[in-house]
Amino acid sequence: MSLLWLRFALGCYFIGLVYAFVALTRTSDLFSRIALHAASLGMVFHFVSLAELFLSGQVVWASVHNGESLLAFLSMTFFMVIYAIYQTTSPGVVVFPIVFFLTFVGAVDQQPVLLTTFVSHKGWLIAHIILIFTGYAALVLSFGASLLYLLQERRLKAKKPTSLISFLPALEVIDQIGYRSLLLGFPFMTLGLITGSIVALTTYGRMDFLDPKILLSLLMWAVYMVMVFTRWNSGWRGRRAAFLATFAFVAALAAWAANYFSTIHRFAAS
Amino acid sequence: MRFQLIGVNHKSAPLEVRERLAIPESRLPDTCRDLNAYPGIEEGMVISTCNRVEIVAHTANGHADLRGFLHEHFHLKPEELDAHLYEYREKDAVRHLFRVASSLDSMVVGEAQILGQVKEAYATARAIGAVRGQLDQLFSRAFAVAKRVRSETAVGSSSVSIASVAVELAKKIFGTLEGKTVFIVGAGKMSELAARHLMAHGCASIFVANRTYERAIGLAQRFNGQAIKFDDLYSSCDRADIVITSTGSPHAIFRREHGEQFLSRRKNRPMFFIDIAVPRDVSPEMGKLDGIFTYDIDDLQQAVSSHVADRRQEAELAEAIITSEVERFEARLQTLDVVPTIVSLQDHLETIRQAEIDRVRGRMGNLTPEQEMAVEALTRGIISKVMHTPITTLKTAAKESEATTVVDVVRRLFNLRDKDKEAAQQDKKNEVGTRQ
Numbered sequence: 207m208s209l210l211w212l213r214f215a216l217g218c219y220f221i222g223l224v225y226a227f228v229a230l231t232r233t234s235d236l237f238s239r240i241a242l243h244a245a246s247l248g249m250v251f252h253f254v255s256l257a258e259l260f261l262s263g264q265v266v267w268a269s270v271h272n273g274e275s276l277l278a279f280l281s282m283t284f285f286m287v288i289y290a291i292y293q294t295t296s297p298g299v300v301v302f303p304i305v306f307f308l309t310f311v312g313a314v315d316q317q318p319v320l321l322t323t324f325v326s327h328k329g330w331l332i333a334h335i336i337l338i339f340t341g342y343a344a345l346v347l348s349f350g351a352s353l354l355y356l357l358q359e360r361r362l363k364a365k366k367p368t369s370l371i372s373f374l375p376a377l378e379v380i381d382q383i384g385y386r387s388l389l390l391g392f393p394f395m396t397l398g399l400i401t402g403s404i405v406a407l408t409t410y411g412r413m414d415f416l417d418p419k420i421l422l423s424l425l426m427w428a429v430y431m432v433m434v435f436t437r438w439n440s441g442w443r444g445r446r447a448a449f450l451a452t453f454a455f456v457a458a459l460a461a462w463a464a465n466y467f468s469t470i471h472r473f474a475a476s
Numbered sequence: 477m478r479f480q481l482i483g484v485n486h487k488s489a490p491l492e493v494r495e496r497l498a499i500p501e502s503r504l505p506d507t508c509r510d511l512n513a514y515p516g517i518e519e520g521m522v523i524s525t526c527n528r529v530e531i532v533a534h535t536a537n538g539h540a541d542l543r544g545f546l547h548e549h550f551h552l553k554p555e556e557l558d559a560h561l562y563e564y565r566e567k568d569a570v571r572h573l574f575r576v577a578s579s580l581d582s583m584v585v586g587e588a589q590i591l592g593q594v595k596e597a598y599a600t601a602r603a604i605g606a607v608r609g610q611l612d613q614l615f616s617r618a619f620a621v622a623k624r625v626r627s628e629t630a631v632g633s634s635s636v637s638i639a640s641v642a643v644e645l646a647k648k649i650f651g652t653l654e655g656k657t658v659f660i661v662g663a664g665k666m667s668e669l670a671a672r673h674l675m676a677h678g679c680a681s682i683f684v685a686n687r688t689y690e691r692a693i694g695l696a697q698r699f700n701g702q703a704i705k706f707d708d709l710y711s712s713c714d715r716a717d718i719v720i721t722s723t724g725s726p727h728a729i730f731r732r733e734h735g736e737q738f739l740s741r742r743k744n745r746p747m748f749f750i751d752i753a754v755p756r757d758v759s760p761e762m763g764k765l766d767g768i769f770t771y772d773i774d775d776l777q778q779a780v781s782s783h784v785a786d787r788r789q790e791a792e793l794a795e796a797i798i799t800s801e802v803e804r805f806e807a808r809l810q811t812l813d814v815v816p817t818i819v820s821l822q823d824h825l826e827t828i829r830q831a832e833i834d835r836v837r838g839r840m841g842n843l844t845p846e847q848e849m850a851v852e853a854l855t856r857g858i859i860s861k862v863m864h865t866p867i868t869t870l871k872t873a874a875k876e877s878e879a880t881t882v883v884d885v886v887r888r889l890f891n892l893r894d895k896d897k898e899a900a901q902q903d904k905k906n907e908v909g910t911r912q
Contacts, residue, residue, distance in 0.1 A: 359766070362648060365775040376651035377746060441743030444766040 208262070211255035212275060212313045218248030219278075219309055222302035229299050238295045245282065245298070252279050252309070273335065275312035278305045280343035288347070288383055294375040297383060300350025330405045338398030344391020345430070345451075345458055351384030352443075352451040359444055381443055384451075392434050399427055419464040426457035477809050478538035479614065481569035482546065482561055483523075483530030486583050489560035491774045495755035497550055497557075499524040500724055504597070508606045510549060516540030519611040521601035523576070525593045526754040526773050527583050532573060534610040538565060570614065571802045577618040578625040580794055583777040584638060586631040589666070591622050613809070621801045628797060631790045638666065639673040641779045642750045642771070646674065646718055649748050649769055654678040659716030661685050661709065662723030663695045666752050670720050671699065683716060685709050687723070714738040720750045721757040728759035735762040750776075814870040817883050820892045825863065829855050 225241035256279060259272065285301045288294070358374045374380065402423070415421065433450045436442040442450070484494055499507050504522060511520040511531060517540050520533035531542055543561065547554055564572045575581045579590045598615045601607045607615065625631060643653070650656055656679045660667050663686040671682060682701030685708070686692035692703040704712050709729075713719060714737070723729060730749065738747060749770040751758040756772050763770035771779070833855060837843075843851070866886060873882035886892070 358648075362645075362769055363763075365771065365778060376647060377649045379651040382651075439743075440740075441745060443744055446766075 208255045208259040209313060211251045211258065212309065215248040215251035215255060216306070216309045216313045218244045218251065219302065219306045221245075222248070222298055223306045225295075226299045226302040229296065238298075241298060241302075242289070242295050245285070245302070249279070249282050249286070252282070271312040273339065274308045276335070277339045277342055278308035278312065280339050281305050281308070281346050284343050284347045284387065288387075292375060292379055292383060294379070296354060296374050296380075297347060297350050300353055301346060304346055304350075330401050330408070334398055334401040334405055336398075337394050337401060341391045341395030341398050342458060344387045344394065345454060347387040348384045348391065348433075349451045349455040351380050351387060352448040355380045355384060355444060356448045384443075384447070385437060388430075388434055388437065392430060395427060395430055399423060419461065422457060422461035422464045426454060426461050429454040429457050477566050477570070477610075477806065478518075478535050479532070479569040479610070480535050480538065480540055480542055480563070480565050481530060481532050481572055482542040482563045483528055484557075484560045484562070485528035485530070485581065486774065486777055488562050491754065491756065491772060493557070493560050494527070494529065496552065497524075497529040497546075498526070498754050499529065504600050505604050507549065508601050508604055511545060512606045514540070514545045517545075519607055519609065521597060521606050521611065523594055523597040525590065526752065527777075528576070528581075530576070532569070532611065532614075534614075567802060567806060570805055571798060573614065573618050574621045574798045574801060575795075577622040578794060578798065579622070579631065580625070580791060580798065583773070584641075584780050585791055587638075588626075591619070595619065610809075614805075617801070617805050617808075621798065624801070625794045625797055629790045629793045631794050638752065638773075638776050638780070639670040641776055642670050642720075643673045643677050645750075645769075645771060645776075645779060646748055647677070649746055650717060652678065655680045656717040657681050657683070657715055659683045659685070659704075659713055659719045660695065661713075661719060661721040661729070661757065662687075662725075662753065663691045664722045664752075667720040667722045667750075668695060668698075670750060670752070674718060674720075675699065679718070683712065685712075710734055710737070714741040714747075716747070717745070718748045718750065720752065722751075722753045723757055725753070725757060726755060728755075728757055728762075730758040730762055732759060732761040732765065735765045735768045739765065739767050752776075814873065814883055817886055817892065818867055818870055821866065821886065821890055822863065824890055824892060825859050829859055 221244035222241050225237055228237060252275070256275065281301055282305055285297055285305075288297055354374060355377065358377050358380055361374070362377065406420075415424075429450065433442075433447070433454055436450065437447065484497060486494070489497075499522060504524065507522050508520070511517060511522060511533070514520070516536050518534045518536055520531060523530045523532065531545070533540060533542065542563065543554070543558065546552065546557060546561070550557075572581070577591055577594050579586050579588065582590050594615075598607065602612070646653055646656075653674060656674075658671055658674050658679050658681070660671050660682065663684060675682065682696070682699045683704050684692045684696040684699070684701055685704040685706050686695070687706050689703065689705060692706075695701075696703040713734075719730075721730070735747075744767050746767045746769060749758045749763070749768065751770055751772045754773060758770045758772070760770075762768055833851065870882060870886060
């Protein structure tokens with residue numbers, strides 16, 4: 207059943223995906239409202255799917271697909287929070303495709319992959335997953351915002367009359383969305399990594415820093431920290447910030463992909 | 477009607493060209509004098525605003541070389557300039573001037589500022605005696621037409637000014653203007669207007685810098701702001717989020733290195749430069765910096781053009797007024813023109829002379845060809861002697877504003893009929909009739 211709900215959610219997110227592509231070329235109030243409602247409905251299905259999974263007792267926390275579904279849900283939550291504060295759906299341009307992709311992967315494959323290793327401290331594991339995914343979701347938002355910032359900056363610099371009627375919110379608003387997501391995500395990411403380390407330590411009794419998962423996670427965290435620092439110290443934004451955010455995002459993707467290479471963070475077909 | 481008009485405006489020429497033609501206020505009288513000394517020009521004046529430079533002249537034969545004057549005066553080669561010039565003669569020149577004064581040819585159609593600028597140009601030219609008869613008539617009429625367009629159409633109302641476009645752009649950059657700081661560089665009417673709009677939308681504080689410190693203080697007081705010495709411009713400018721600049725400086729006063737300084741001191745928070753000066757105050761290089769947004773007068777126009785559509789209908793109405801006014805003016809000038817009066821006066825006297833000769837010929841009997849010629853010469857001589865003074869008076873009067881009165885008197889004294897004039901009067905009667 208959980209998978210069915212997730213597929214309903216996927217259908218709704220698909221409308222969001224279409225919106226993301228249309229919004230790049232033209233502005234339509236009606237369509238952005240439709241996309242917003244579809245996304246909200248999608249979130250409801252998504253929530254039902256996650257809740258059912260949890261209540262059925264079959265929850266497999268360390269499943270890649272459940273994880274992806276959870277990450278998609280958290281990203282949507284961030285998106286909705288931003289909508290509530292700034293009344294803008296434009297971050298959806300970046301968020302919707304990512305969410306759609308994550309949900310899609312979670313919804314099609316019926317063979318969840320699991321962590322092979324037995325984990326002794328389940329509470330720490332759950333904390334680790336939720337924290338790190340919140341961090342990821344914030345990073346997705348921040349990445350999206352920095353791309354939108356670039357886009358809006360281009361439009362304003364191009365000085366076309368249409369720059370006045372663009373669908374994008376004001377430059378400083380986009381900047382705030384990105385910066386706040388960044389600031390919010392950083393502690394989650396940091397705590398997520400710490401709890402992850404604790405789980406690893408208690409399970410294996412040691413940390414293998416040469417493991418690709420740990421190496422890439424540390425790299426991602428380092429880039430994340432550089433982003434927060436440059437922003438706080440010298441107010442980096444625009445092109446340079448977008449470059450860093452892209453780098454952090456790629457590092458995050460690499461860290462995620464490392465699940466398939468890591469010896470200690472390995473998932474395998476159940 | 478021997479009017480000629482030549483010029484460039486925001487549509488015909490890019491800012492780079494207009495910058496080279498722009499005439500600072502202080503040099504306007506000299507340019508005007510040069511123009512009036514140019515061959516073929518009877519009366520001439522120059523209109524120079526940030527969007528246009530135009531020469532309006534009443535010429536001796538309607539074919540004065542105004543292009544040549546521009547090339548000579550601005551030291552420009554024909555290939556640099558000619559592609560951007562427009563030139564109108566007679567009726568078309570009148571129409572163009574009416575459109576300019578009525579703000580139909582403006583960057584922001586319907587904005588009120590242009591009329592003031594044309595009036596100033598007129599006052600300057602008049603002060604040095606460059607505008608006397610025909611041109612004086614033309615401009616007085618142009619001002620009246622502008623007033624009529626303003627009162628009879630909605631072109632001027634809800635005018636989307638440069639200032640409100642600047643506000644919209646600032647909002648696209650900063651979101652809200654609450655608490656933002658504005659810096660006015662170069663106290664001018666337009667920058668003051670823009671600042672007023674920005675303050676009305678929530679901007680919190682204002683700085684003013686001007687070469688004349690006293691003017692800066694004056695303007696700052698009006699906004700409850702702070703006057704800054706021009707020397708401290710670069711050290712204090714980074715405190716502003718929005719800079720409105722409109723100095724008369726011939727070179728850019730904000731260059732790339734200044735922009736870099738500002739950004740590093742502001743921790744890269746964006747800055748918005750509204751550059752309404754011609755020549756520009758902000759170098760294009762500086763505008764390329766990340767975080768610096770520069771809109772010059774042409775960019776603002778582009779932004780404005782998206783608003784213009786909804787006023788097109790009113791503009792059409794205004795164009796109809798202009799067309800009828802051009803015709804009226806033409807009719808009026810014809811009565812003003814002394815040449816037809818002189819011709820009909822000559823015709824009139826010639827008819828009398830012929831009639832008198834015919835009358836006495838019977839009494840004198842047959843005349844020898846020599847006698848015939850002597851009579852001809854005698855009568856012609858008397859007529860031209862008598863005619864001499866009235867004709868010179870008429871010709872002088874044509875250059876003065878009282879020409880109409882003199883023409884009227886002469887016509888009445890000699891009972892000269894004029895079909896055009898009668899027609900014009902009939903029109904006028906009809907118009908009064910319809911108004912009532």
